[in-house]
Amino acid sequence: MQQVMLLIQYTLVYASVLTLVALGGCYSERSGIINIGLEGIMVMGALGGALVLGHISPELPGIVIFLLAVLAAMVFGMIFSLLLGVAAINFKADQTLAGTAMNMLGLALAIVIVKALNIAASGGSNNSAEIAYTATREKLLLAQGTEFSMFMVLTAIILIAAYILLYKTRFGLRLMACGEHPQAANSVGISVAKMRYAGVLISGALGGIGGLVYITAGVSKTNFEVGVAGFGFLALAVMIFGQWKPHRIVLAALLFGVFRALANVNSGFDFLAALNLPQPVYNMLPYIISLIVLAFTSKRSHAPKAEGIPYDKSTR
Amino acid sequence: MEMKNEQKHSSFFKRLLANPGFRSFTAALLCILIGLLIGYIVLLIINPANAGEAIGTILKNFMTRNSERLRLKALGNTLVKTAPLLLCSLSILFAYKAGLFNIGAAGQYVLGAGAALYCALGLNLPWYVCLVAAVLAGALLGAISGALKAYLNVNEVISCIMLNWISLYTVNSVLKDFCPVGYKDTHTLTSMNPSAVLPTLGLDGIFGNSSVTIAIPIAIIIAVAIWIILTKTKFGYEIKATGYNRNAAKYCGMREKQNIILTMVIAGSLAGLASALLFLSDYMQWDINQSSIPAMGFNGIAASFLGGLHPIGAIFSSYFIQHITDGGSSLDTRFYPVQIADLISAIIIYLCGFVLFIKLKMIKASGTIPQKRPDMAAEIKHDADNKKGGDK
Numbered sequence: 059m060q061q062v063m064l065l066i067q068y069t070l071v072y073a074s075v076l077t078l079v080a081l082g083g084c085y086s087e088r089s090g091i092i093n094i095g096l097e098g099i100m101v102m103g104a105l106g107g108a109l110v111l112g113h114i115s116p117e118l119p120g121i122v123i124f125l126l127a128v129l130a131a132m133v134f135g136m137i138f139s140l141l142l143g144v145a146a147i148n149f150k151a152d153q154t155l156a157g158t159a160m161n162m163l164g165l166a167l168a169i170v171i172v173k174a175l176n177i178a179a180s181g182g183s184n185n186s187a188e189i190a191y192t193a194t195r196e197k198l199l200l201a202q203g204t205e206f207s208m209f210m211v212l213t214a215i216i217l218i219a220a221y222i223l224l225y226k227t228r229f230g231l232r233l234m235a236c237g238e239h240p241q242a243a244n245s246v247g248i249s250v251a252k253m254r255y256a257g258v259l260i261s262g263a264l265g266g267i268g269g270l271v272y273i274t275a276g277v278s279k280t281n282f283e284v285g286v287a288g289f290g291f292l293a294l295a296v297m298i299f300g301q302w303k304p305h306r307i308v309l310a311a312l313l314f315g316v317f318r319a320l321a322n323v324n325s326g327f328d329f330l331a332a333l334n335l336p337q338p339v340y341n342m343l344p345y346i347i348s349l350i351v352l353a354f355t356s357k358r359s360h361a362p363k364a365e366g367i368p369y370d371k372s373t374r
Numbered sequence: 375m376e377m378k379n380e381q382k383h384s385s386f387f388k389r390l391l392a393n394p395g396f397r398s399f400t401a402a403l404l405c406i407l408i409g410l411l412i413g414y415i416v417l418l419i420i421n422p423a424n425a426g427e428a429i430g431t432i433l434k435n436f437m438t439r440n441s442e443r444l445r446l447k448a449l450g451n452t453l454v455k456t457a458p459l460l461l462c463s464l465s466i467l468f469a470y471k472a473g474l475f476n477i478g479a480a481g482q483y484v485l486g487a488g489a490a491l492y493c494a495l496g497l498n499l500p501w502y503v504c505l506v507a508a509v510l511a512g513a514l515l516g517a518i519s520g521a522l523k524a525y526l527n528v529n530e531v532i533s534c535i536m537l538n539w540i541s542l543y544t545v546n547s548v549l550k551d552f553c554p555v556g557y558k559d560t561h562t563l564t565s566m567n568p569s570a571v572l573p574t575l576g577l578d579g580i581f582g583n584s585s586v587t588i589a590i591p592i593a594i595i596i597a598v599a600i601w602i603i604l605t606k607t608k609f610g611y612e613i614k615a616t617g618y619n620r621n622a623a624k625y626c627g628m629r630e631k632q633n634i635i636l637t638m639v640i641a642g643s644l645a646g647l648a649s650a651l652l653f654l655s656d657y658m659q660w661d662i663n664q665s666s667i668p669a670m671g672f673n674g675i676a677a678s679f680l681g682g683l684h685p686i687g688a689i690f691s692s693y694f695i696q697h698i699t700d701g702g703s704s705l706d707t708r709f710y711p712v713q714i715a716d717l718i719s720a721i722i723i724y725l726c727g728f729v730l731f732i733k734l735k736m737i738k739a740s741g742t743i744p745q746k747r748p749d750m751a752a753e754i755k756h757d758a759d760n761k762k763g764g765d766k
Contacts, residue, residue, distance in 0.1 A: 094531060102753040141724065152729035154475045154531060155679065159724035162672055166717040173711035174420040182708035284666055300530070338547040349522075352536075356528040358571040 061326035067205035069323050071275040073308070073315030074213040075268050078302060079293035080307045081220045082264030087192070087222070087302060089257025090237040090250070091146050092366045094157025097290025098164025099135045101282070103266025104273045105168045106134030108189040108280055116193035123197050124208045128267055135266020136259050138164060143258040147251050150368035161290070168282045190279035198274065209271045216264065221304040233257055237362030241374040250369045268293070269305045276322065292318075295348035301360045310351075318344045391740035395648035400736070401729045402691065405680060409722035413714055421709045428710055432718070435701035443500030443582055450583030452693075452700045454657045455670075458483070461648035462674025464600050467683050469641040471604060472634065478519050478534025479645040480671025481541040482512035486646030487653050488545030491660055494563055494570035496553040501570050505650045512646020513639045515541065520638030524631040529640070538667050550662045552642035559659040572654045589651035594689060596644070601685035613637055621639040645671060669716070673699070676719045679726035695719055 079096055086093035091097075110127040138160070145156040172187045200206045226232035235243035236253040244250050272289055273280040296314055300307030321340040324330045379708035390396050410429070417425035462479045469476035476482075489511035490542055493504040515537055522528035552560045563570045572587035580586070603609040616623040616633050624630045648670065653660065677695045681687030702715020 145724070149728055149731045151731065154728040155675075156724065158475075158477060158672075159720055159727060162676075162716070163720035163724055166713050166720045169713045170416065170420075170711045170717050173713070177707075177709065177711070180419075183712065185707050187711075287665075288535055288539050291532055293436060294532055295536070298529075336547060338543040342540050342543045345539045345754045349528075349533060349536045349540075352528045352532060353526045355520055356522075357526050359527065 067170035068319035079268035082261035087260035095160030100269030103269035107270030141260025216253035450581030462676035481538030482645035510676030516642020
């Protein structure tokens with residue numbers, strides 16, 4: 059029973075990460091920009107959040123720590139996502155290349171910043187890329203000794219808000235129009251560039267928060283040399299499986315979350331222990347599942363029609 | 375008289391700009407300079423007092439060593455790692471010509487290393503068999519991504535990333551039986567199976583470095599071969615045609631699905647071979663505890679774009695990337711993180727995204743496009759097609 063509870067907790071933690079980041083990807087792609095750089099955005103968001111959690115006083119009320127960390131993660135993610143916006147919207151660069159560069163850049167930049175801070179703080183003796191935040195993380199938990207945290211509440215709120223914003227507001231419908239048929243959207247006076255910047259910035263904010271949630275999932279320190287272990291890409295798989303729709307994305311995220319959680323808690327289940335599968339198999343499971351899922355869902359995908367195509371006014 | 379001179383100057387400059395090779399070279403140089411400048415600024419921010427010396431260390435790499443012998447040996451070490459980097463960049467370049475982004479070079483590299491080391495340490499096979507095994511392993515992984523793309527429309531970037539992680543966990547668990555007790559690195563080949571070490575043909579003597587093997591000439595020969603395949607063969611033409619416009623290629627009777635798979639198989643083989651060339655040099659061993667994917671495959675992206683997506687250009691850009699990476703690793707860690715070099719490479723890749731834009735400006739600056747230059751017209755057409763992009 060205790061193991062089942064643990065499995066549920068970890069599933070919800072990882073599903074929160076995947077939901078947030080996949081929603082970010084969804085907003086970017088709905089506006090017409092493929093965001094391969096989510097992994098890098100997550101790392102930068104994690105950096106922003108970790109810097110707050112690592113340096114703020116744990117005496118402060120939990121909600122203040124929480125809001126400041128989330129704010130830092132959002133701001134870091136949004137600033138970093140501008141790299142994609144400028145390259146893809148203003149310079150019509152190859153979006154896959156820009157995104158890949160962002161993944162490498164985010165990781166390298168985070169390592170350099172954290173190491174430089176550690177080196178400066180220790181006078182040169184500590185050149186690790188680690189930030190620890192044991193005391194402040196505890197303040198974010200809803201119940202001590204569990205993994206239930208304020209982040210899950212935030213994820214639920216963001217999920218509902220994202221659904222309403224996308225389908226029930228003028229902004230959301232305009233954003234989607236820019237991803238489906240930017241020429242038509244532009245011809246009725248919508249600025250495609252502005253909408254696409256909005257999509258990219260929202261993906262930066264959500265990806266940044268996702269990164270923060272990832273580094274607080276069951277651990278109270280993070281080593282930036284490891285990055286976020288491909289979660290940005292798993293989130294893209296979740297987004298495709300969720301057919302670019304917020305209400306389906308959350309279901310896809312829960313499915314992936316279960317398999318990722320199994321990597322943490324598999325040893326506690328008798329029937330799984332009886333199978334005697336080696337640990338690496340559990341580690342691989344989320345990636346294998348996502349490959350299989352993609353193989354079955356990509357053929358009839360409902361991807362935004364104009365995604366990945368720089369908008370050129372002369373094609374109107 | 376003066377005016378005439380000026381005209382002459384401007385026409386010389388325009389003719390230079392009209393040369394695609396010159397445009398690629400200038401654009402690459404611009405990316406490098408801006409990347410280094412930003413790197414220098416970062417160094418200044420972290421520790422202004424030693425920044426000048428640090429950027430010098432990165433740029434000089436082996437030249438900072440004290441004696442001729444040590445310099446040659448360090449140059450040898452850089453070359454040992456340049457060979458696999460070159461092959462990774464060729465892998466990415468080759469796939470990119472067909473419109474595919476082979477970010478899976480990293481995973482193909484990992485699986486290739488696993489296959490080569492398993493054959494060498496587990497089965498005691500000679501080097502040429504290990505080499506073939508690595509190529510086949512990389513090719514298999516490439517084939518999976520290619521088939522998923524061709525038949526099931528799975529975005530190759532995402533399938534490649536998933537396969538990267540699957541490969542890493544697989545190789546770590548397969549190779550864990552081949553480590554000395556209590557160590558996280560696999561056995562050295564020289565201690566267990568010297569026949570698996572690549573022959574040196576006397577190159578080790580020249581550099582005073584036993585890791586310098588035939589890997590380096592092999593890598594260069596393959597770069598030339600890829601160049602010939604891409605420019606002189608029907609297959610190369612079909613690959614490029616598929617890359618420009620998949621539907622048009624299909625319409626012309628090219629088997630575009632098979633070409634996609636074949637392209638990924640070749641790209642995968644190149645990346646698989648890359649790791650075999652490194653690990654069969656016995657320069658380094660596999661660390662079974664590594665929890666992030668080796669950077670070699672990703673640095674290959676930097677090298678291929680910096681080299682203007684040209685196989686011969688890749689030889690020089692691969693050397694450059696490895697040169698600054700090794701230079702970065704000898705930074706004084708009391709003051710600076712060694713990852714500054716990674717940061718510079720990443721900035722260079724990001725800037726490579728603007729290369730098409732820079733080239734287009736240069737084409738415009740060179741004046742109107744003469745009809746007699748079909749290659750240039752094709753390049754502009756290519757740029758225009760890239761803007762349309764997307765294959766979903």
